[in-house]
Amino acid sequence: MQRPLSVARIATPLKAWAGRLAFAALVATAFTLMLLSKADVAVIERTRSAVDDAVAPLLEALSRPVTTVNGIIDYAEEMAALRAQNEALRAENERLLAWQARALELQAENRRLSALLNFVPDPEARSVSARIIGDQGGAFARSLLLNAGSAKGVNRGQAAMTGNGLVGRVVGTGERSSRVLLLTDINSRIPVLVGEQRNRAVLVGDNTPEPHLLYVDPDVQLAAGDYVVTSGDGGIFPNGLPIGRLSAVADGKTAVRPFVNWDRLEILRLIDYGFVRDSEPDLIGPR
Amino acid sequence: MFLTALQKIDRWTRMLLPGLLALILILVGMVPIRLAGLTPISPWLLLILVYFWTVHRPDLLPIWAIFGLGLLSDLLSGGPVGPGTFTLLLIHGAVKAQRRYIIPHSFIVQWIVFALVAILAESLLFLSQMVALRAVLAVEPAAFQALMTIAIYPCLAWIFVLTQNSFLKQA
Numbered sequence: 001m002q003r004p005l006s007v008a009r010i011a012t013p014l015k016a017w018a019g020r021l022a023f024a025a026l027v028a029t030a031f032t033l034m035l036l037s038k039a040d041v042a043v044i045e046r047t048r049s050a051v052d053d054a055v056a057p058l059l060e061a062l063s064r065p066v067t068t069v070n071g072i073i074d075y076a077e078e079m080a081a082l083r084a085q086n087e088a089l090r091a092e093n094e095r096l097l098a099w100q101a102r103a104l105e106l107q108a109e110n111r112r113l114s115a116l117l118n119f120v121p122d123p124e125a126r127s128v129s130a131r132i133i134g135d136q137g138g139a140f141a142r143s144l145l146l147n148a149g150s151a152k153g154v155n156r157g158q159a160a161m162t163g164n165g166l167v168g169r170v171v172g173t174g175e176r177s178s179r180v181l182l183l184t185d186i187n188s189r190i191p192v193l194v195g196e197q198r199n200r201a202v203l204v205g206d207n208t209p210e211p212h213l214l215y216v217d218p219d220v221q222l223a224a225g226d227y228v229v230t231s232g233d234g235g236i237f238p239n240g241l242p243i244g245r246l247s248a249v250a251d252g253k254t255a256v257r258p259f260v261n262w263d264r265l266e267i268l269r270l271i272d273y274g275f276v277r278d279s280e281p282d283l284i285g286p287r
Numbered sequence: 288m289f290l291t292a293l294q295k296i297d298r299w300t301r302m303l304l305p306g307l308l309a310l311i312l313i314l315v316g317m318v319p320i321r322l323a324g325l326t327p328i329s330p331w332l333l334l335i336l337v338y339f340w341t342v343h344r345p346d347l348l349p350i351w352a353i354f355g356l357g358l359l360s361d362l363l364s365g366g367p368v369g370p371g372t373f374t375l376l377l378i379h380g381a382v383k384a385q386r387r388y389i390i391p392h393s394f395i396v397q398w399i400v401f402a403l404v405a406i407l408a409e410s411l412l413f414l415s416q417m418v419a420l421r422a423v424l425a426v427e428p429a430a431f432q433a434l435m436t437i438a439i440y441p442c443l444a445w446i447f448v449l450t451q452n453s454f455l456k457q458a
Contacts, residue, residue, distance in 0.1 A: 019350075026354045027376050033358075034369030037419045048362045055314060055363065062318050134363070135319040139328050139428035140416045141366030145317070171365075179365055186422055208425060265319075 053174030165259030367419035
């Protein structure tokens, strides 16, 4: 009678202490990881890619019906606006044809002048298309998970685009998944050119829909409406990818409204810059 | 012999149920739904799960499971690893200490308590994110996420109650 009682008398508080110790250890581990996260620890990033890879097939299966539903909603909306849209498209088509003629003309002229100058052309960009399968939608990070990884030629640093403009850049790749950091994320830094003067600056995300510019030459006059494009500094992005327009300039504060329609993201084009490919059709401008 | 094996599987499934639900919630929370305006900030589903099971069946959601789920969710968020895990663990600790005062109350009262917990958790997450990022963040997204989480609580809690009633009654 005596023995089990004394065992219980020692074991119960011991168990409670062990529980408390485990709790403290886990909290301390989480806190340490939190402090380390700015250091870009390789192990954490590799784990993240492995986890992304593991959930990619599941997310792909889950996101498929959602894509279908989105498609049906789009279809219904389009049916409703068919006539007006048709007219708008016809007008736009006419305008674009004029632009195409102008572009071909300029391209020919550009080629002639480049030949005159013995200009070294940029390497042509190859691109990989990938579907968005994951969007955490958290309040603190802006990133997307895509269904193509290193197996399809996706690499860290590649630019992610839609037809409208830049979305962000690839920050991690797994075998069959990759992660894109949006240009609005607080960790995003993209070297850009602003306005017709092509002033250099860095586009910095701040988790709001409109990122701002940093390192602008103080003597430079910026105006709302100025175009912002990638500068290609650093050699990772091609030069001249469209990003957005300056929406506000006031006493040193700037805001850039990206061209991308965030509600309509579905498929992204990842620009693989620096790989020369010979079979690219010959036309300037985004394809 | 056969029956006992089945019973064992049965017991294990019950034990794993909250964890499995959490995995499903993490994945479902990531599916890119394009309802205009709703995309940027979604509710913190894992917080609801941790609160609910810590109040009702803490034995089925041990701290190491919360740690693992928190890490997984942090990794998949694409942001810093640690803030979410850290917050969930502390919230679990606090709620577990107070659970016997929460359990006897009605659903509405439990929801109100959850609202307070969610505000506390979101503030803690907000601060830890700033520590992790070494940057000052805007308050609005965090506040909005807290509201979304509080608003969706009844839906998820209802699913959890159903799960509990149909699978875990006699476990």
